[in-house]
Amino acid sequence: MTGADIPIPAADEPGRLFGRLSGWIILLSGWRRALAAFLAGALATLALPPYDFFAVCLISFPVLVWLIDGAVDTADGGWLRRALPAAAVGWWFGFGYFVSGLWWVGAALLVDAQNFAWALPLAVLGLPAFLAFFYALATLVARLLWSDGLGRIFALAFGFGLAEWLRSFLFTGFPWNAIGYAAMPVPLLMQSDAVVGLYGMNALAVLVFAAPALLADRRHRRTGLAIALALVAAHVGFGLYRLNNAPTTAEEAAGNGVRMRIVQPSIAQTAKWDNAARRAIFDKHIALTETPPKPGEPKPSVIVWPETSIPYILTQTPEALARIGEALSDGQVLLAGAVREEQGTGDAGPLYYNSIYAINDRGEITDAVDKVHLVPFGEYLPLERWLRALGLQEVVEMPGGFTMATNRRSLKVNETLSFLPLICYEAIFPSELAYIGPRAAAILNVTNDAWYGDTPGPYQHFRQAQLRAVEQGLPVIRAANNGLSAIVDPYGRITDGLALDAVGVVDASLPSGVDPFWGTPPGPVQAWGILTLLLVISCGFTVSSGRRFD
Incomplete structure (x- = not known):
């Protein structure tokens, strides 16, 4: 089957266009799939400072979803073998994201180049290669919960939320450039952080960023896009409400x-x-x-x-x-x-x-x-x-x-x-x-x-x-x-x-402080409340699709 063979009603021109695009990406394999994942991850860093062009994530994450759609191993090797191609996609996505977002770390080694220039490849490529395993874990977990349509978007959001939480403390922790920051470029869009915290924002941001992948689907398209738009509206609306009720200067x-x-x-x-x-x-x-x-x-x-x-x-x-x-x-x-x-x-x-x-x-x-x-x-x-x-x-x-x-x-x-x-x-x-x-x-x-x-x-x-x-x-x-x-x-x-x-x-x-939204700063309760909800919804879609978790 090719991208042109995907059955989409003739009247649905946007769906036909995205269907052909997704079909082409799904059928990528080998080095082409790895390159596409790397470029998608690198593109996502334009959402980070100093660029703050968060709209690129609405391209990067749908591409990631379609790459995972095509990353399957049909051999009878158990659940892990079937999920490993998706983990490889996540690793290449993460490698692109962290190389493009953290290349500047190498500048510190050039201050005393005589003693540390030899370590430049470790900083510019080695650190991103290591951090990319967290995103490999994210897509592996998501693939285990994968289902058609909207369910896989929730699964990916859960996978990334879990991986970013682990990245915050494993091996002393390094949550630099967590995905949630891409959704909070200006104070108007920062206020939700007071409610769900960074680790909750990581998961919700991926849920919204990945939602355009549903434009290529017939099932759950309207429901999924409505959920994403509702989250965006709540994100912006709460920011407007909070800033309008804050001191003006x-x-x-x-x-x-x-x-x-x-x-x-x-x-x-x-x-x-x-x-x-x-x-x-x-x-x-x-x-x-x-x-x-x-x-x-x-x-x-x-x-x-x-x-x-x-x-x-x-x-x-x-x-x-x-x-x-x-x-x-x-x-x-x-x-x-x-x-x-x-x-x-x-x-x-x-x-x-x-x-x-x-x-x-x-x-x-x-x-x-x-x-x-x-x-x-x-x-x-x-x-x-x-x-x-x-x-x-x-x-x-x-x-x-x-x-x-x-x-x-x-x-x-x-x-x-x-x-x-x-x-x-x-x-x-x-x-x-x-x-x-x-x-x-x-x-x-x-x-x-x-x-x-x-x-x-x-x-x-x-x-x-x-x-x-x-x-x-x-x-x-x-x-x-x-x-x-x-x-x-x-x-x-x-x-x-x-x-x-x-x-x-x-x-x-010095400005005066304000009481945190919950009385105390958001923490594990908010983060795990969101992650648990995403996991339950993902499992519900998986079960309803007839898939087995093993």
Whole structure:
């Protein structure tokens, strides 16, 4: 049978067109099927920052559905063998998605090319090849639940929802560029995240993105498209409702009287490693800190420097602390990223932490918090004993790498104000934001994205931090060495910010937080409620079609 042989009524011209297209894709095999899956996955990354062209997913996912339709093994080899061709399609789709979406990771290895250029293929191709197995699992699970018509759309949504949830914590977790982000490019479309969370959005986004595949079907076409349109209407409608009932500007939302300043120095990553440049780097931060506010604006009460912005071990450099105290006016507090040193036990050498210090106007350290979720191979070396024996080391130049903090706690700014600290990519983990200590008035995200230059990486990183504000009901204060630095209100709206590679400061009032939609941020209950519903519906279609699960 060819695509032209698919029986569609002559009066149904759109159905005939999509029927021929789907028929042609279904009949692809071998390298042609793999290439089509790879290109479909790569195309989907145009829905991510900085492009935000989410409509491409309405092409990528229907193609994926049709490729899975054709990915069958008729040999009598059991359920796994019959599902493996679909898993291969998912792997190629994921490989295209992650190569196209994460190629910029390799830029970090070129900062010290002499030592790390050899690992470039591992970063640009190896990491995507590994992550693609999660999407292979998604399509394998979907294929086991596969049925004609609408049922397979629900099955694919369940498969991807499950896979993205697993990707958030297996092997330390890496939920970067989760599919749900493609459905939330602007604040209007971010508000649903407050209700179902990222992991619920992953599944629902795939359900909508894959629905156009039904245009080639005669069964359930209208029902499936109606469900997708209803979800889109609810998504947009809830966003309109929530934003219309929110303060019209972040300034109106500022009820705590806290005035913030974010310092963005844009120090080149190569310079940060140059010991001779440390004084110039420090002086640049100080000069930006001492910049007078615009005429008529009050002085900031809290100043934020980016991740590892202090180029000294402060406990060994009292003169640096004294200079910070001189730069701060009465009552001002500096929150700065720095490397913290602590003496190890016994004969062990010093331990180093990626930290945030709170420093008062007398140059005294009043509080410090350490990073909990370190970057594998970047800040520490997994399986250290064996990998160091092979001559490998972490990318960050630190003896023995960084040490992981045992718990996350709020950072005390002063007697009445505390923040939830997230250092660098800790902001991409919505399920890891539980903390101890006083209640936080905002999320503080300090980072250094200069590793990745002018690539999509910093934009993708910022978007993920932006969504944490919506989920938590807290404003985000984001200080990035070279951008993107901004203050984001609890609805995901940017109050003020600086573009990538700009040098300057952001002065703005700190927006007040809002109560999360459920009283607490969305989590496993919402995600698994949606996944369970999708699974039950998928199984219902499978049973009604007469298929067996084995």
